Amino acid sequence: MAPAPNRGILRRGIGAGEDSLNDPLQRDVEAVGRIEAVPTILDLVCRTTGLGFAAVARVTADRWIACATLDHIGFGLKPGGELPVNTTICREIHQSREPVVIDHVAEDPLYRHHPTPAHYGFQSYISMPIILRDGSFFGTLCGISPSPARVNTREITGTVRLFADLIAAHLNADEALRSMREELSEQKALSELREQFIAVLGHDLRNPVASIGSGVQLLQRMAHDEAQRNILVLMQSSVVRMSGLIGNLMDFARTRLGDGLDLKLTDEAPLAPVLEHAVSELRAIHPGRAIELALDLAEPVALDQARIAQMLSNLLGNALAHGAKDLPVRVGASARDGIFSLWVANGGAPIPPEAQAGLFHPFFRGQERQAHEGLGLGLYIVSEIARMHGGRMEVSSDTRETRFTFLMPIRRPAARG
Structure with missing residues (x-):
């Protein structure tokens, strides 16, 4: 009883x-x-x-x-x-x-x-x-x-x-x-x-x-x-x-409220293991989801590897949360011809054009995403990491895929005197 x-x-x-x-x-x-x-x-x-x-x-x-x-x-x-x-x-x-x-x-x-x-x-x-x-x-x-x-x-x-x-x-x-x-x-x-x-x-x-x-x-x-x-x-x-x-x-x-994100730029350590680790963490949390990774890092890239890993985790988490559960999430990174790019793509319903303009604003959660958990800060932090690296974020979304892409010119770290 x-x-x-x-x-x-x-x-x-x-x-x-x-x-x-x-x-x-x-x-x-x-x-x-x-x-x-x-x-x-x-x-x-x-x-x-x-x-x-x-x-x-x-x-x-x-x-x-x-x-x-x-x-x-x-x-x-x-x-x-x-x-x-x-x-x-x-x-x-x-x-x-x-x-x-x-x-x-x-x-x-x-x-x-x-x-x-x-x-x-x-x-x-x-x-x-x-x-x-x-x-x-x-x-x-x-x-x-x-x-x-x-x-x-x-x-x-x-x-x-x-x-x-x-x-x-x-x-x-x-x-x-x-x-x-x-x-x-x-x-x-x-x-x-x-x-x-x-x-x-x-x-x-x-x-x-x-x-x-x-x-x-x-x-x-x-x-x-x-x-x-x-x-x-x-x-x-x-x-x-x-x-x-x-x-x-x-x-x-x-x-x-402060002076922005701190960056520690380096190209001394390989970037591939950092990106692979970020992907493996998300795979462990989402064992039922397919995540494909393709890397083409032909040139050394001076960036903050921890922040780039954070960017990838936020983008990948966003794709897993909002993408179609029965389609793979694809991740790619390349460093060629003076440009570094990092992108995450998922299938599923496209993001309406009127919502795309606010994606990188803090606490933004589109009407169709209200049911998902989160504070609406992940993409904002992604855009800040891109800005602090001197790069930019691009987004494209249609019935085939939604893709977030980070683009940055490849620069060598400034020499320390």
Whole structure:
């Protein structure tokens, strides 16, 4: 029998009534709702643990509020719903700041007589504290199931802890960005905004994502069956996507708020392995898609190889997202007759002419592309990399193919004195 909250003690919730408009915790619930990764995190928590209900909760000394939920067991609690904190284990976690993990309540020496499991009807439970950058306790990432489940393992608790850290990082960034808007309204210096913006994104987002990536790699070595490996492939693709989004945001900040992208031009190392590696990364993330690569690099090219790899990844990711799934994506690069070119082509529906003019604008997402994920910064960063190299981007699109091409005159690096 699926557990359900005691209707006699379930409160209306923070989202109900005019009084909620003045509730100081409403902003925290809305902040979690703005995190695009939260639904994926809750889904992965349920898939990884086998639990049927997962939630992000805002917890204080006297309140427990659901900010986001995923309910496969009919628990009945929705975002904004509130439980009396004294009926939850999270009250104890708020005091201790330590996670609580229970495989089987009936056999657990600490919790088999605890009133909370009996009150809500669960047998397995995991709850990880969410600690913000300033050391304050925000709440918990938690999950329950009416049946026993093996959740008290190093792999599972480590993964859930990394997800809690990622949520905290997003909340830190949200709060920092809110503060930045207030500073802008007070006409603070643009240089201060740039430094804070990049620091928040670099420290509070990149580090947790890198930790999750390391955790996924560890779990991949321990996976025992196909189901586990499929979940880990999904997690790895999410990590790569989040890393790309963070990189694009940081580059956007540099181009619009700073001095532009830094380039390190060189022709001392071969370019082909760099391009091949960029393609292989996308092949690993999209194992069902055909990606063809053709290279003709007859001349050495002085460019920033890391930035060109980023350009190729953005273009290739765009082609995989918007191109026909049953047609190959083709990639080519050549360096001949004083011109370096890099192009990516895909089949599928053409881009309307009226939309092509805005493709390289920041945050641009054409009407026909609204259903696809992304911030709309990938092609903008591509155009900035092209501009900083003294080259240009061209796009052509018809019923046969859509092709993005980077063209640049080949120059030798300036001699250093």
